[in-house]
Amino acid sequence: MRVRNKIRPEIGDTQCGFVEGKGTTSAVYILRMIIERALERQKDIYLCFIDYTKAFDRVKHWEMIKQLKQLLVDGKDLRIIKKIYWQQTAAVRIENETSPFQIIMRGVRQGCVLSPDLFNLYSETILRNLDEYPGIRIGGRMINNLRYADDTVLIAENKEDLQKLIDIAATESKRMGLKLNSKKTEIMVISRRPNLNADLFVDGTKLKQRDSFKYLGTIITQDGKNHTEIQARIAQAKTNFQKMKPLLTNNKITITTRKQALQCYIEPILMYGCEAWF
Template identity: 30%
Template sequence: MSACVVPLYKGKGDKYECGSFRGISLLSVVGKVYGRVLINRVVEGTEGMIGEEQCGFRRGRGCVDQVFVVRQVCEKFLAKGREVFWAFMDLEKAYDRIDREALWVVLSMYGIDGSLLEGVKSFYRNSRACVRVGNSMSEWFPVRVGLRQGCVMSPWLFNVYMDGVVKEVNERVSGTGVSMVNNDGSEWSVNQLLFADDTALVADSEESLARLVEEFGRVCDRRKLRVNVEKSKVMRCTRVKGERRLNVALNGELLEEVECFQYLGSCVCVDGGIGGEVEFRMNEVRKIWGGMKRVFECRSLGKDAKRRLYEGVVVPAALYGAETWSLKVAEKRKLNVVEMRCLRSMCG
């Protein structure tokens, strides 16, 4: 299978650095159709085996589900006067580092074998790519590692591979994580939350989190995935203010402790509140409004068109993840102030 890679600038960083670009692969349409047929059968056979920790690329699940779990864990623990500890792990170029031979082994362990497995493998035999910039193209070169960028099969294949990582970590660190009781009295526990390669590790003590981070790093190394220590952060959710820092390390390097973290687009803070998230949402609205102010204040544009534009662009930015919020009166007031300011400006 061949792919033509077109690099797109991320919008930040040095344009002379390859890391400032994201490669988009142009693939065969026929190959995409065949890939969809294959992956539908793979999903059918493996969906029930993927752990509840994973919400990426799964029907009926999304980022907000994971954000909700994070906020609920923080709120419940803090309400009981307990601390909860988080490690937000960053996997460096996770798709591009997948060991294909290891992937075939994992798929066979999940019951994908025979002609179906051979069909998946056929997408990776003699795979090659070239790079196109403008009207110029590079020479073709072989690609022997990683999942195919832009392929319809890649997201779910990655899910299966990461589920193997999750299960191995769980076997090695049983007893870590957090446990909570539902309203019906049933108990559930979790130590990892995933959305594709975005991984959040959680524990009820610093020692448990350190052990969880260390084992997660070991399993990733063994499966040829690399954890970016610089971008990985730890956080202690607590009501007690102090200067004692967390001592959580990976490969001998201490992970940076933060007061707030942008998790799947939402701001999670150490106090378990959403004050920081509300401020972030309001700033996002101000940025959007500043960039589109002339459009909203244009007198030749009808009010109905402005309303649709407002509801389609401004409102989603203001209320992303609002399903997970527990608003205080002061925070509601701040949101109302920003909304009324926008509406007054729009209506003239």
């Protein structure tokens, strides 16, 4: 808890992952509102959906400890974290053969209660250098990125600014040991003007431009509207309803149980992200 209390004030408010009171719907809502406000003001929005290659497995332990020291984490807590991470070894066993043991020098540990906060702190160092660059101004505030853990969206009003953000994110990520997957990192231009193209690159590789993208389970389209997402929600809910129809129409099962099944298995699928529909 002491370490967590040191870390959490350092996490930017554009991070919605592993943060108390926030979740995937928070990130979806923020992105939808940014899109709505920009289109109201006749502005285009250039988005880059970053995909990291095994982000949680590539965290450098020595960099992580360095960041904790900079936060003046208590020496006793720091020693405990070092014991958890440093000098851990692993080997691969296939049938009766075992490889030599290797020291693990990267990655946050799965199942550790501190891992989410440690990763957020680590990724914060990468994105912090974007603060001085332009993005989209909403409510008097400049926003150029939105995150849910390692799911990162870079946001700008034109392709030149977005390219700058991509370059900085790629450089800082590489410095910290993380790698942008250029094959899965994709861009989108949201505008009232159709068919706007943007040639953007990561390390010389041209990024694929999409007219729709599934972000945290919801469909974002280049026109900025929700029609495609709502239709997809209805279709998914119908499919699940048909699968559960024998249970939901079984008169031998109490109406209370059937209602609970409907609320548990159908409603969440239908209504996910509805807070952001406009």
